[in-house]
Amino acid sequence: MRLTVLGCRQGxxxxGQPSSSYLVETGSARLLLDCGPGAATALSSVAHPSDLDAIIISHLHADHCYDLLTVGKTLLSGRLRDPKRFPTLRDAARHEWPPIPLYVPKGGxxxxDTLASVFPVPHFPVLDRSFDVAFDVHEYEPADTFTVGDNAISMHRMNHSLLNCGTRLESxxxxxxFTGDTAYTPDLVTLARDVDLFLSEATLEEPDVTAHGHLCAAEAGDAAAAAEVGQLVxxxxxxxxxxxxxxxxxxxxRSFRGPVHLAAPGRTFDIRPGGGTR
Known part of the structure; x- marks a missing residue:
């Protein structure tokens, strides 16, 4: 299993750093977690969107999902431009291909659809259909589980101003x-219990006293220690x-005695049972 940081910037x-976006690769699947502004460009340097097996969005703040439209249009336009597969636009519009599963919070x-409608392409209407052609959209709720390849994925409610679920992946x-965005909550420990690598937001210097819901690095360390994770990013x-x-x-x-790493665009971590990484 490998984690590649595409973007790590808050807001x-x-x-030169994209917003939140992370590529997780196993032998059976490639998953994109969050897709904030700049993610599409960063992804293009390591993979084509058509190589993805699923995209999972933690919550629907723009810095975690805005580039979904760009990725969707890339999927559609890439197929339109392949003359061997689609000699004409009509062939492309009629052709059916497996859409990429896209998991978003309920109501997403x-x-x-509203986002896609803001930027219509009148002469190429198929390019307006990201969320019913390029993607197979699934709305999840907290505690939902699903499988991608040989990866068992579970969604865990966190504490944020919008519905945000942390993602746990076991293979x-x-x-x-991965936390998404959250203030400290005991549910962080359940999310991260015994994982080999815990990717946690560390937005603040001090604990959040507002209703917005963000972690400081000390709280991320506390959660990692309580959950007994292998590595903390x-x-x-x-x-x-x-x-x-x-x-x-x-x-x-100060509280987590295992390895602590700082995310940076392009940085990769090889994850192995027992906490091995680099």
């Missing part, structure tokens, strides 16, 4: 959990400043 892209489909090659940063990032790493290390 909108900055300093209507929001995505013969290793186990992994911090992400969802407000800055690329090295001094600030090193301070957040030190915050997490």
């Amino acid at each position: 909108m892209p900055a300093d 489909r209507s929001k995505l 013969p090659e290793g186990s992994f959990a 911090l992400t969802h940063f407000i800055t690329a400043d090295e001094t600030w990032l090193k301070a957040r790493k030190a915050d997490a290390e």
Whole structure:
């Protein structure tokens, strides 16, 4: 199992860094977790969207899902431009191909349809059909489970201003959990219990006292320690400043004694049972 960080920035892209997006690869599947602004460009450097077996969106804030439209249009336009497969636009529109499963929180489909409708392509209407042709949209609820390849995936409600579910993935090659966005909650420990790698937001310097719902690095370290994970990767940063990032790493290390890493675009982690990574 391998994790590739495509984007790790909180909110909108900055300093050349895309927003939240992560590629998880196993021997049987490629999964994209979140797809914030800039993710489509970053993904194109390591894989084509058609290589994905599923996309899972933690919640529907723009910095976690906005590039879904770009990825969808890439899937559609790529097929339209293949003259061997589709000599004419009519052939492309009539042709049926397996859409990529897209998992979004309950109520998400209507929001995505609205997003697609804002940018119509009148002369190529098939390009407006990302969310009914390029993707097979599934709306999940907390505690839902599903399988992609040989990966068992479960969704865990977290504590955020919108419905946000952390993703837990278990396969013969290793186990992994990702928080999405959340304030501290005991459910973090359930999400991450005994996983080989825990990818956790670490947005703040101090615990969140608002109703928005974000973690600080110290809380990510607390959750990792309580869940007894193998490795901790911090992400969802407000800055690329090295001094600030090193301070957040030190915050997490005060409670979690295992390896702590800082996410960065393009950084990869090989995940193995027992916590092995690089």
